Amino acid sequence: MASNSYINLLKAIKSLVILLLSLDIHFDVISASNAEVxxxxxxxxxxxxxGQLADALSHFHAAVEGDPDNYLTYFRRATVYLALGKSKSALPDLDKVLELKPDFTAARAQRANVLLKQGRLNEAKMDYELVVKRDADHADAREALMTIEPLENDIHIAKQLYERRDYEGAIALLTKAIEICPWDPELREIRAECYIAQGDLFKAVGDIRPTTKLRSDNTKGFNKLSLLHFKMGEADESLTQVKECLKLDPDHKECFSHYKKVKKLVKLMQEAQEASSQEKWVDCTQKASQILKTENTIHPYVHKAKSHTCHCEAMGGKSMEALKSCNELLDMDPENIDALCDRAEAYIHNEQYEEAKMDFQKAHNIDQQNRRAGEGLDRIQKLIKNSQKRDYYKILGVKRNAKKKEILKAYRKLAIIWHPDKYEGNDKEKAKKMFLDIAAAKEVLTDKEKRQKYDLGEDPLDPEQQGGGGGPFWQQGFNPFGSGGFQFKFHFN
Known part of the structure; x- marks a missing residue:
């Protein structure tokens, strides 16, 4: 019997030792865990x-994972979230702090501040009241409580003013409220609608943009932002914002419909600009026409399309069409320097030099530093002077945008008539003069460099303009008859 008692005692001691050993291990683990935390x-x-907030946050994450029941780890992490401007992430941590330690006044005051900035006034009021109850001398909480009631009243009146379309009054009150509640998306959305009603889209964008972060999955906000940018003529930014909407909801009907339109418009505007830069004038005017078919009500896009049409038709030699397009653009924008210069180019193609001079002069008067207007004015003055002498285009009877093939064809046709050896009339001197003019016109207009100079108002065969002496141009190196006088042989190909 005694032997059995001894054996049982030994068993009990053994069990206690195992328990103590296990407790030691557990205490060691807790101690190690606490040390890491x-x-x-x-x-x-x-x-x-x-100020290394991101690195600090990673350590507080680890502390929370290591000790999920330690209210201080949550509180410190919430502090970092707030420093990073992530109030939505901070709030759950503050909630957890107060769940673990309801009498932690600093955390409650911090939560009240967040709720106030979010516009959750009733919840903020309850937290502030508890703070004051535990600490009657808490000045910030007492001041906040005094602010909430008049703030609620201002917001209520602002909403009424908005409904009555007193947008100026509503904006004034909402602005005061947003200073206190900067994280309240509703206040910003209402003020944005007031700005839209007043036509101030820029300020409306400034209010809608923060709401895309203040509200989770805010497809409505991204769609509104995209439409505002579109109305402002900022198609690229409109496309960026509507893509954000579709990232959140690929099946969003309004965003998808707008996405298709703005994507097409952006592409057309890029293609029109590229065609203009590459001097593909026909392609440019076609793209401009497609821009107007895609959007013909919003001023910036209509203006852009008509600007391309005016410029590309003028530079492409379609003078009559250009005059019409440029006139339409100038009706919209009377002091558009580029449009004035483009219309001047169309007038030059029509040989309406005085009208061209007036447009270049007006453009120059608007901006005396504008290079194109200044150079255009100098050029048109030279053209007017040259037109009083010899006009090579008129001599050959071709348009100013005639191709080399057309110029050679006109030259050959006239050369048959006026070549002194072939001329059937009696006035050989007249024939000689006419043929010299025809040959000079062909010489200048079929040579790319000389023609470019001539189009800029400089006659490359005029010795006075080239810095040479006086005398006929054939004495300056140009002689269609060769050194043997009338021994020139004209070949018809």
């Missing part, structure tokens, strides 16, 4: 003090 907290505090 404390280490993360200390590193987090140091990094937070140094």
């Amino acid at each position: 404390e280490q993360h907290l200390e590193l987090g505090k140091k990094l937070l003090s140094a």
